[in-house]
Amino acid sequence: MDACMFSILFFSMFFLTIKAFESNCPMVKCSHDGPAIRFPFRVPGRQPPNCGRPGFDLVCKENTTMIDFPTYGPLVVKSISYDIRKLALLDPKNCVHEVFLNLNPSGTPFQYYYLLKNFTYLNCSTRLSPSLNQVSCLSDSRNHVYTVESSFPIPFSCKQLKAISIPFSYSPYLAGNSFGLGFTWRLPGCERL
Numbered sequence: 001m002d003a004c005m006f007s008i009l010f011f012s013m014f015f016l017t018i019k020a021f022e023s024n025c026p027m028v029k030c031s032h033d034g035p036a037i038r039f040p041f042r043v044p045g046r047q048p049p050n051c052g053r054p055g056f057d058l059v060c061k062e063n064t065t066m067i068d069f070p071t072y073g074p075l076v077v078k079s080i081s082y083d084i085r086k087l088a089l090l091d092p093k094n095c096v097h098e099v100f101l102n103l104n105p106s107g108t109p110f111q112y113y114y115l116l117k118n119f120t121y122l123n124c125s126t127r128l129s130p131s132l133n134q135v136s137c138l139s140d141s142r143n144h145v146y147t148v149e150s151s152f153p154i155p156f157s158c159k160q161l162k163a164i165s166i167p168f169s170y171s172p173y174l175a176g177n178s179f180g181l182g183f184t185w186r187l188p189g190c191e192r193l
C-alpha cells in the first residue's frame with residue numbers, strides 16, 4: 001500500500017470517526033425557533049460531556065440561547081451560520097458599545113466577524129458637535145460618550161476612555177445597532193473543520 005492510499009484510508013477513518021462521534025451528540029435547541037446547536041458548540045448538561053469543544057459552551061436560559069464571555073457576561077445568540085462560521089449576537093442590555101468597550105475576545109475561539117477599525121471612546125463633560133456619534137446608552141445629562149476616529153484631536157472637556165479596534169460597521173458614519181454583533185470562530189489546531 002503506497003503512502004497516498006494510506007493517507008486516504010487514514011483520513012476516511014478519521015472522518016468516519018468524527019461522524020460517529022457527532023451522531024452521539026444530538027443537535028439541541030433552546031426553543032422551537034432558536035438556533036440549532038451542534039459541533040463545535042455544545043450545551044453542557046443537555047448533551048454528553050464529550051460533545052462540542054471547550055470554549056464553545058452555550059446555555060439555555062428561559063428558552064433563550066446565550067453565550068457567556070468572561071470579560072463581558074451573557075449575550076443572546078440570535079443565529080449560528082455554520083457554513084460561514086458566523087455567530088450573530090445581541091446584547092440583552094441593548095448597548096453594543098458597552099460590549100465593544102468591555103468584551104475582549106482574545107483568549108476565546110472568537111473574533112469579530114466584520115472588519116475592524118481603530119476608534120477612540122471619549123467621555124466628555126460637554127456636548128460635542130451634533131455631527132459626532134454620541135453613544136446614548138453610555139451618556140446621561142452630564143456625561144457624553146462619543147466614538148471618534150483615532151486621529152480626532154481630543155477636546156479639553158473630554159477624557160479618553162479607551163482606544164480600541166471595533167467593527168467598521170459601527171463607524172460614526174455608519175452607526176446603528178441593526179447589524180448586531182457578529183463573531184466568527186476558529187477551532188484551535190483544526191483548520192479544516
Ligand SMILES: *[C@@H]1O[C@H](CO)[C@@H](O)[C@H](O)[C@H]1NC(C)=O
Binds near residue numbers: 031063
Ligand atoms: C419556554 O417554552 C415553553 C414551551 O414553548 C413554554 O411553555 C414556557 O413558558 C417558556 N418559558 C419561558 C420562560 O418563556
Ligand SMILES: *[C@@H]1O[C@H](CO)[C@@H](O)[C@H](O)[C@H]1NC(C)=O
Binds near residue numbers: 116117118165
Ligand atoms: C490600531 O492601532 C494599533 C496600535 O496603535 C495598531 O497596531 C493596529 O494595527 C491598528 N489596527 C487597525 C485595524 O488599524
Ligand SMILES: *[C@@H]1O[C@H](CO)[C@@H](O)[C@H](O)[C@H]1NC(C)=O
Binds near residue numbers: 123124143161
Ligand atoms: C464618564 O465620566 C463620569 C465622570 O467621571 C463617570 O461618572 C462616568 O461613569 C463615565 N462614563 C463612562 C461610560 O465611563
